[in-house]
Amino acid sequence: MTKGTSLMTWNGMINGEFIQLEVPATERLVTILRDGLLLTGTKISCEIGRCGACMVLLNGEPVNSCLLMAYQCDGQEIQTIEGLAPWNEKELHPIQQAFIDEGGFQCGYCTPGMILSTTTLLKNHPDPTVEQIENALCGNLCRCTGYGGIIRAVQQAAASCKVDKE
Ligand code: FES
Ligand code: FES
Numbered sequence: 001m002t003k004g005t006s007l008m009t010w011n012g013m014i015n016g017e018f019i020q021l022e023v024p025a026t027e028r029l030v031t032i033l034r035d036g037l038l039l040t041g042t043k044i045s046c047e048i049g050r051c052g053a054c055m056v057l058l059n060g061e062p063v064n065s066c067l068l069m070a071y072q073c074d075g076q077e078i079q080t081i082e083g084l085a086p087w088n089e090k091e092l093h094p095i096q097q098a099f100i101d102e103g104g105f106q107c108g109y110c111t112p113g114m115i116l117s118t119t120t121l122l123k124n125h126p127d128p129t130v131e132q133i134e135n136a137l138c139g140n141l142c143r144c145t146g147y148g149g150i151i152r153a154v155q156q157a158a159a160s161c162k163v164d165k166e
Pocket of ligand 2: 105106110141
């Protein structure tokens with residue numbers, strides 16, 4: 001804890017579970033998730049809001065958790081990649097499966113953020129154009145894939161999610 005930083009009782013709904021922790025008010029959400037709750041699917045890379053590796057959903061909208069302090073997200077609903085298809089469920093979420101099928105990752109560091117951005121995209125645009133996909137993922141940087149597999153993965157995910165709803 002930084003000297004002089006006051007503690008707060010932080011509350012949050014994380015992946016559907018109520019969590020309460022004593023943390024410095026200026027603790028970053030990414031630190032709460034990774035160090036406090038061991039939800040290490042949320043990655044840290046640039047730490048300045050540029051890469052999207054730390055992306056989570058805050059009340060359903062993608063945010064960079066490296067930029068959000070505890071007091072700014074107190075009492076909010078947060079979803080991490082672990083909440084998409086819990087480890088003890090037999091099947092992956094269709095978006096996760098699509099990233100595997102279409103080779104939408106190599107090292108995988110950007111993938112949790114990509115997938116969470118995709119969940120919001122498909123909620124708002126169930127049949128997205130390539131331009132809508134590119135816009136939705138413009139805050140998620142990938143240093144490995146060249147994006148072709150990622151775009152195909154989102155298109156496959158859109159098709160699978162539509163079938164699931166029929
Ligand atoms: S680590 Fe948060 S945006 Fe890069
Ligand atoms: S798969 Fe390596 S950063 Fe995207």
